[in-house]
Amino acid sequence: MPGAEGTDKNKEKEVAEKASRLAGLKSHVLSNPVRLGIMVYLLSRGIVSFTSLQKVLDLTPGNLDSHVKTLEKAGYVIVRKVISGRPKTAIVLTDRGAREAERYLRELRETLDVLEGEKFNP
């Protein structure tokens, strides 16, 4: 069937394109799974305390701090000192952060969608 063969060729091209776009994410701030994890958590809550984020992600304070600083520098989050009883550090999602995280996750989803219906099925 020449038609089916054409479809295979298209599929192959599409997979190559997705692989290429994936590889192109290599210098993206969110290509680090810890930072993506932080953003995923923030997308559903908007704000989170440093200590509870540390617990959820099972990270040392130093490690989490370094990732939060990277996200802050990119403008994806704002770090705020909250003083109500014991002083706490809160991490707040920015509009830009929400937009970029959504874009990144959409990219991943599109890649997975292309792969569906391949012999491989995630």
Next chain:
Amino acid sequence: MPGAEGTDKNKEKEVAEKASRLAGLKSHVLSNPVRLGIMVYLLSRGIVSFTSLQKVLDLTPGNLDSHVKTLEKAGYVIVRKVISGRPKTAIVLTDRGAREAERYLRELRETLDVLEGEKFNP
């Protein structure tokens, strides 16, 4: 509605779990987008020549070589010299590589699925 509130709590817990699992991928071989891109390409083809992979992913030979070596060390690919006319280097997907890449992509998909239906929709 107490029922809806319970569902929200469950959802929140699920998102926290996914964020935590994402962060846990940080030392995974495939947490690097270039290596994930290579595996995505290989999943659909099984074998690819070094030069065409380099072209698809737009990488320098040195950069691609370093990522391929990491994948080879993990047992995800085998590197073969193919001599038919001009000698070529071929990269071959292993069963283990296919299994691990599928597992990694499934993890990503599950995370995205949990996030769907949130205010955020990828």
